[in-house]
Amino acid sequence: MHDCPAACQLLARVRDGKIEKIEGNPKGPTNLGKICARGQSALFRTYNPDRLKKPLIRNDPGQRGSFAGFTEASWDQALDAVASHLKKLISEGRIKEVAMIGGWAVCAFHEPLLKAFAETIGTPNAIGIPGGACYFPKAFGWSTAIGVGAHSQILTDYENIKYLVVIRRNFFGSISVVHGTRAGQKIGNYKLVVVDPRFSETAAKADLWLPIRPGTDLAFLLALINVVISEGLYDTDFLRKFTNAPMLVADDGSPLTAGTDAAGKIKYLVWDLAQNKAVKHEEAILPALEGEFTVGDKKAKPVFQLLKEKVADYTPEWAEKITGIPAATIKQVGIEFGKTRPAAVDTGWHDPKYKNSVMTWRAAAILNALVGGLIKDGITITGVGSTATPPSDVKEESVMRMWGTKQGVAMASKGFTFQGFLDAIEKGDPYKISTVFLFSTNLVMTGPDSTRWKNAFKKLEKVIALDIYPIDTVLYADIILPEHTFLEKDDLLFGMTYAPVVGFHTRVAAVQPLYDTRHIIDIVVGIVKRLGEDYYNKFWVNYAKELRAADPQAMGAKLKDAYEKEGVRGMRKVQASARNLDVAKLESEGLIVVKDAVTLRKEMIQKTLNGQLLTPSGRIEIFSFALNNIKAKKGYQPYWDPIVAWAEPEVYGKADGKTTFYVVYGRVPTMTHTATADEPFLSVLTPEFKRMAWINRSVAESLGIKKGDKIKLISVETGASVEAVAFPTDLIREDTIWVSSDFGHKSEALHFTKFGVPYHTLTGVKADPVAGGIMSQEVVVRVEKA
Amino acid sequence: MVIDLNKCVGCGACVMACIAENRREQAFKAIAEGLPALENFKKRTYVNTYIVGTYPNVAVYYTHMICQHCENPPCVSVCPTGASFKTKDGIVLVDKTKCIGCEYCVQACPYGARFWDPYLRSIDKCTFCEHRLEKGMDPACVTTCPTGARLFGDLDDPNSAISKLVNSGATTVFKKEEGTKPKVFYILPMRKR
Numbered sequence A: 001m002h003d004c005p006a007a008c009q010l011l012a013r014v015r016d017g018k019i020e021k022i023e024g025n026p027k028g029p030t031n032l033g034k035i036c037a038r039g040q041s042a043l044f045r046t047y048n049p050d051r052l053k054k055p056l057i058r059n060d061p062g063q064r065g066s067f068a069g070f071t072e073a074s075w076d077q078a079l080d081a082v083a084s085h086l087k088k089l090i091s092e093g094r095i096k097e098v099a100m101i102g103g104w105a106v107c108a109f110h111e112p113l114l115k116a117f118a119e120t121i122g123t124p125n126a127i128g129i130p131g132g133a134c135y136f137p138k139a140f141g142w143s144t145a146i147g148v149g150a151h152s153q154i155l156t157d158y159e160n161i162k163y164l165v166v167i168r169r170n171f172f173g174s175i176s177v178v179h180g181t182r183a184g185q186k187i188g189n190y191k192l193v194v195v196d197p198r199f200s201e202t203a204a205k206a207d208l209w210l211p212i213r214p215g216t217d218l219a220f221l222l223a224l225i226n227v228v229i230s231e232g233l234y235d236t237d238f239l240r241k242f243t244n245a246p247m248l249v250a251d252d253g254s255p256l257t258a259g260t261d262a263a264g265k266i267k268y269l270v271w272d273l274a275q276n277k278a279v280k281h282e283e284a285i286l287p288a289l290e291g292e293f294t295v296g297d298k299k300a301k302p303v304f305q306l307l308k309e310k311v312a313d314y315t316p317e318w319a320e321k322i323t324g325i326p327a328a329t330i331k332q333v334g335i336e337f338g339k340t341r342p343a344a345v346d347t348g349w350h351d352p353k354y355k356n357s358v359m360t361w362r363a364a365a366i367l368n369a370l371v372g373g374l375i376k377d378g379i380t381i382t383g384v385g386s387t388a389t390p391p392s393d394v395k396e397e398s399v400m401r402m403w404g405t406k407q408g409v410a411m412a413s414k415g416f417t418f419q420g421f422l423d424a425i426e427k428g429d430p431y432k433i434s435t436v437f438l439f440s441t442n443l444v445m446t447g448p449d450s451t452r453w454k455n456a457f458k459k460l461e462k463v464i465a466l467d468i469y470p471i472d473t474v475l476y477a478d479i480i481l482p483e484h485t486f487l488e489k490d491d492l493l494f495g496m497t498y499a500p501v502v503g504f505h506t507r508v509a510a511v512q513p514l515y516d517t518r519h520i521i522d523i524v525v526g527i528v529k530r531l532g533e534d535y536y537n538k539f540w541v542n543y544a545k546e547l548r549a550a551d552p553q554a555m556g557a558k559l560k561d562a563y564e565k566e567g568v569r570g571m572r573k574v575q576a577s578a579r580n581l582d583v584a585k586l587e588s589e590g591l592i593v594v595k596d597a598v599t600l601r602k603e604m605i606q607k608t609l610n611g612q613l614l615t616p617s618g619r620i621e622i623f624s625f626a627l628n629n630i631k632a633k634k635g636y637q638p639y640w641d642p643i644v645a646w647a648e649p650e651v652y653g654k655a656d657g658k659t660t661f662y663v664v665y666g667r668v669p670t671m672t673h674t675a676t677a678d679e680p681f682l683s684v685l686t687p688e689f690k691r692m693a694w695i696n697r698s699v700a701e702s703l704g705i706k707k708g709d710k711i712k713l714i715s716v717e718t719g720a721s722v723e724a725v726a727f728p729t730d731l732i733r734e735d736t737i738w739v740s741s742d743f744g745h746k747s748e749a750l751h752f753t754k755f756g757v758p759y760h761t762l763t764g765v766k767a768d769p770v771a772g773g774i775m776s777q778e779v780v781v782r783v784e785k786a
Numbered sequence B: 001m002v003i004d005l006n007k008c009v010g011c012g013a014c015v016m017a018c019i020a021e022n023r024r025e026q027a028f029k030a031i032a033e034g035l036p037a038l039e040n041f042k043k044r045t046y047v048n049t050y051i052v053g054t055y056p057n058v059a060v061y062y063t064h065m066i067c068q069h070c071e072n073p074p075c076v077s078v079c080p081t082g083a084s085f086k087t088k089d090g091i092v093l094v095d096k097t098k099c100i101g102c103e104y105c106v107q108a109c110p111y112g113a114r115f116w117d118p119y120l121r122s123i124d125k126c127t128f129c130e131h132r133l134e135k136g137m138d139p140a141c142v143t144t145c146p147t148g149a150r151l152f153g154d155l156d157d158p159n160s161a162i163s164k165l166v167n168s169g170a171t172t173v174f175k176k177e178e179g180t181k182p183k184v185f186y187i188l189p190m191r192k193r
Helices: A037-046 A075-091 A104-121 A130-146 A177-185 A217-230 A236-242 A303-311 A316-323 A327-339 A357-370 A399-406 A418-427 A450-459 A472-476 A520-530 A533-546 A552-578 A583-589 A597-609 A625-634 A680-685 A697-703 B013-022 B024-033 B035-039 B074-078 B104-108 B140-144 B161-167
Strands: A010-015 A018-024 A098-102 A126-128 A154-156 A163-167 A191-195 A208-210 A248-250 A257-260 A266-272 A277-280 A293-295 A298-302 A343-345 A379-381 A435-439 A462-467 A479-482 A502-505 A591-595 A660-666 A693-696 A710-715 A721-729 A736-740 A780-785 B002-004 B046-054 B057-065 B084-086 B092-094 B115-117 B122-124 B185-187
Touching (some): A010 A037, A018 B013, A075 A479, A075 A520, A104 A126, A104 A130, A104 A435, A104 A533, A130 A418, A163 A217, A217 A316, A217 A327, A217 A357, A266 A293, A266 A298, A298 A303, A327 A343, A399 A418, A520 A552, A552 A583, A583 A591, A591 A597, A680 B024, A693 A697, A693 A710, A697 A721, B002 B161, B024 B035, B074 B084, B074 B104
Parallel strands (some): A098 A126, A163 A191, A163 A343, A191 A208, A435 A462, A462 A479
Antiparallel strands (some): A010 A018, A154 A379, A257 A266, A266 A277, A693 A736, A710 A780, B084 B092
């Protein structure tokens, strides 16, 4: 399995102890035996001369930010140094000053380890960055409707879709090759509408490209909802059976609930047209979707009626003014969407971009529900989604949660607001963070206001970094602990992502480690062990707990025993046995499917009909109980309207396309975050124009900017600026500038990186009011020649 | 081989697969030499991007360069040593022990599919992954293509999927006027501007 968020299943061909070639695993349901340029080049990662090859220690914090002053150390020396620092903090009662920050690699594969480590030593401050910086706002938007919504949990049914609207993503040009593979093999089978301010790799394959004003996708979707409803193109049967669209809501806005069932799901009343009275949804024969009814002393309307009234003003003409997309086009798309089955708005993948990100994806879910494009068709729930539990709350005294709460983030309890570490490091607010563990994260490039992170890291007492490359952020460490590449290690058992099946996959070492590196689990265990027997034993129970074992004590003991005998491989055997998986098959094929696509879909349809989804009511929620709770606590704002509403992005109306511009970022098909920027061949395979800042050709002409000119993008809000090479092009709106977020490394220890735009110099430290996302496209810039 | 340019998303998987499969040892040498060597690294197949139109009526097309394995290969007839030859299955190859590096073939090829490999000290080019075909596998680029844009098969078998596709008239060849009779066929992108 690739060490990439797409987690493609791979096979490595090895000869004489050396990797010759990587292929897609033909048995893998995630990537269907196909792999992209990143997967193909992954063997060069293992043999990249720039890799971290031995533990490194440096005693002069003044040299942070450079690769100077390190001396090679043995693992004993390095782990002793880490453990003695932790012991000191423990003995001084300062262990909460430790923050553990995980990048995508940890978030995708080893978050339980990170959390168990933190819990064991006694700090509440451990979080993966991708929650706030990548997926949670989008995931939460979907989950308000269907209970799940992360990229691993939902999947567009590309095999059968006939009409697909894509917003805020680029599946043919990004890391989501697992979606691009499915969608790409069916090009021509479906009408593809791509809504994007720039002409992306996905737009290049579209039947219709709609260059929308940045941040206004929500208005576009609302107008589509308006058209589908006003033209009568919605699926009443689906809305009645699968959703809470018939739920009665009193005129004060409160739903008519009727207690909870044994599973804790909220029961509610609908108006049964057959019996002409209000009954529980499951008791109704023909629930009303429209009208107004009197129940006791209350006047109440079905949710669908409220939705219809709410979107009545969101006409295509209204949306044209906001989005810049002609009303006639919106109407045409709305009618086609409503008349073609199955139709869907794509799942998306990454979106922490705007203040309205949560509501945007909620609108996508509602539009899909209107045409039956949720769970049954269109957007399906993956194996990982089918077994998901809601993200757990972090400790109240964690910096992330305290900061999020202070910002008024409704979902602050989830702790995804890693942005809060900045205040803690710089000002001791709410308390001091003195020590940071960086688990393969590149915050000095990808953290919002990246310059602030650089300065913050310089102030710390101790910085410890785990990685395979000396990327920019690793240069801020005092102790560097080098990891194996994925081809050199066995790994734990992971749920199979991005596939419409339930299954498990793993990694089996293709070659022996080339250098004096270690597995991330070996590194953490090595540290914990040095803290003493108590910590060591506690760690295994915590680890079992984080791996969601039913009996953490028993499982912890088993994992410990297996690890001591056989290392990570032994742990995987324990995990596999607990799930009754054939260990030999798992190790030889790398994966096991336990439930096929047809069975899984049937099961999810049945779960929805039975009211067993992860939503509070167990059904698809056209009225969200989760958002209604936020409304109850914080008062009404369109950003958490329980049904759906237009909510502006911060940048709305702030760029004129003459001197000020919106900035949007995106990926290129050859890079996976900033982590692949030093892959020798990927670096040169990436066309130069994709490293440049795209600016509309006619606008560039009027500004006297030519291709290759050095320009400065200057944030109107903060004055922060970044240098870029200009690429005047017809592939972008007049009021928008596009950059890739994958380039711009400065680390002198990387020898294969090339120029780019270190975009996050421009972003401010923000949090969207619902999910706490970093609002990474809430940026308006001026452009100057450098 | 058929390359469906409608399905190509320009991701470069084919290019990378080919390097890993066929030019791995040269690649390691280039990595050791550093970034400039990588910039000049020759590829047996690559993808070009073309941007056309004026905002908002624009399109992006990709074209694929690869040896066309011509039925009448000009590279073979100009080779003074017989290093360039065509196999009985129609694959055009270079016998590296016979190649003297005169580069006549590089000049003769209308498709720019051949190059001097400084590491091997020979002309190098696409072999349709002959070594994989022998094992019943597809060429590396075909196997990996995420969207299935590259198709491979036996043109001598009228019932093969590729023969049917070529015979359907959906495909075309590049530089037909050269009389080379290429065995790489393209499905051209439909213009959608």
